[in-house]
Amino acid sequence: MFLEVKNIETYYDKIKILNGISFSLEEGRITAILGNNGAGKTTTLNSIMGLLDDQPEKGTILFQDKPIHRMDTHKIVSLGIAYVPEGREVFEELTVRENLMVGAYLRRDTKAVAGDLEHMFDYFPILRKRIKQLAGTLSGGEQQMLAIARALMSRPKLIIMDEPSLGLSPLLVREIFGIIEKINRDGITILLVEQNAQMTFRVAHTVYIMENGRFVMNGPAEELKDNADVKEFYLGVREIESLKGYQRYKRKRTWK
Template identity: 50%
Template structure:
């Protein structure tokens, strides 16, 4: 479904990505692991059109989208739930969700997506008139994911969904990620909580300073001694 070929990207003079090659198959959950500064978020920004690569190619469903606009990328079915949640704090929960459906012109489809989002996150339905800024951190993360679902993604990108959340909430978030994937949505996940991420993933890449250090099936990664020592706290 998605293939990144020889991707290079810079922030000014900083070489953030150094020839990445990544594949995400249809229906998979694929995880990018790595410490801060490894290049995970830079990769996502290139896919979403926020950061333009200096070299390489991003192919989605056999189409080169390397230089497509952000809006066209979303319309094509790639939608991101950003790191840090970034909800509209002065808007209600429902208005945040409706903002996520800006590329959909079918009123019936928007309503279907709203009901689907509430089915995954019933707490948001209970708080639909509440200002997003008054929600807890976990509820805001739920809202950020639900807002992304409003755009009917075929490829859902999740950037650090567990960041700053209590363990019980993290467990709940990853359970819902797996449920979303079971409906056919492909997921690209960036996460520092390696244990939880590998537990829901099919395949994983470990990034370090803009390069891929390891890659392989998630189950294999979980049992790899090098990965355990570096990322799983073993």
């Protein structure tokens, strides 16, 4: 397995956020985690990236059969995992160019870095125009593209993205998801965390659904899309309606 998460439990102080979750990624595919606010999606990603001190409390995380749980974040990154965080977190007082160079921090091949910089500007033409601007002055969409480009600069094998569509207009959301598919076609495995179910089902190959710190359902996107519960609670499709146009009963989740 490319990335394998086994039974991890993560605590914030004494509160258990993740109740022993397990999942795995296949190389070269897009895997998505869907869930509502507070389900534990971001905590899952932070646990993988080693951004929480002394967490996960229990469980193992294997990347290409190498244990990476509780490792220092910069060592995890050096194995070929890049992270695009929720809320973008670009370096606001560095220029666009400097932000991208930070992304390439661990690389020693200066020439190839310069080439990749050009490559990024082909991916995101808008960034070329902003190259000398401070990242804090960019719009939300541009910052999101910068965050993705910054992650790509490390030449990762796996990119982990946390809600890249957050706070963007529908048009931009479509553009960002288009970019995600393009990156994946170039051979990079993607772990995507989202709330936007419609777009997620369109691009992802495998989908996991998370509620209250555990997975309640998972499977290929094509199959899951037709599941009645998923339709009702994530895609907003109402199946059973009376002639007058309102629902006869409130559907309950069957996965409890």
